[in-house]
Amino acid sequence: MLILHFIGLALGLGTSFAHAFFDPLISKMEKEEATKFRLQVMILSKMGYAGITLLIVSGIYLILPYWPTLPDNPLLIIKLILVFILCILILFIGRGTQKARQGNAAEHLNKIEPLGKLTLMISVIIIILAVSIFH
Ligand code: HEM
Secondary structure (H helix, E strand, O other), rough: OOHHHHHHHHHHHHHHHHHHHHHHHHHHOOOOHHHHHHHHHHHHHHHHHHHHHHHHHHHHHHHHHHHHHHHHHHHHHHHHHHHHHHHHHHHHHHHHHHHHHHOOOOOOOOHHHHHHHHHHHHHHHHHHHHHHHHH
C-alpha cells in the first residue's frame, strides 16, 4: 500500500509540477494560442485525479494502525486536514476547467491558475509533514 501511495504521489505531484513547467512556454505564446494550449494540457488533470484517488485509497488502508492514537498525533491530524483542503481545491480546479471548456476560457483558466500553485505548495507541505511523522 505504501508503494501505491508513492505511485499516487508521483502522479499527483507530477501533475502540479508539469503545469508549473509549462508556465515559461505559455508566457512566450500569443494570447489565443496560450489559451488553446492551456485548455489542451488540462487533460493532465486525469493524471492528477488518478494520483489523488490512489493516495486516498492507499492512505485509508495505511492509516488504520495509527487511527486509535490519532488524537496524540497532531502532525498527522494537520496532514489529514491539508489532504481535505487539497481535495476541495482539486474539485474547484475541475469545476473551473469544465467552465473554461464551455466558454470564456481565458477568464476561467486565470481564476484556477493560483489554485493550481496552491495545490503544489500544499502537496509539498503534506510530504514534509508525512516524512516528519513517520521517520
Ligand atoms: C486520505 C489521505 C491520506 C492518508 C489517510 C494518508 C496516510 C498515510 C499514512 C498512514 C502513511 C504512513 C505509512 C506507513 O509507513 O505506515 C503515509 C505516508 C506518506 N504519505 Fe500519506 N496519506 C494520505 C494522503 C497523502 C497525500 C495527499 C500525500 C502527498 C501529497 C501523502 C504523502 C505521503 C508520504 C510522502 C508518505 C511517506 C512518509 C514516509 O514514509 O516517510 N499522503 N500516508
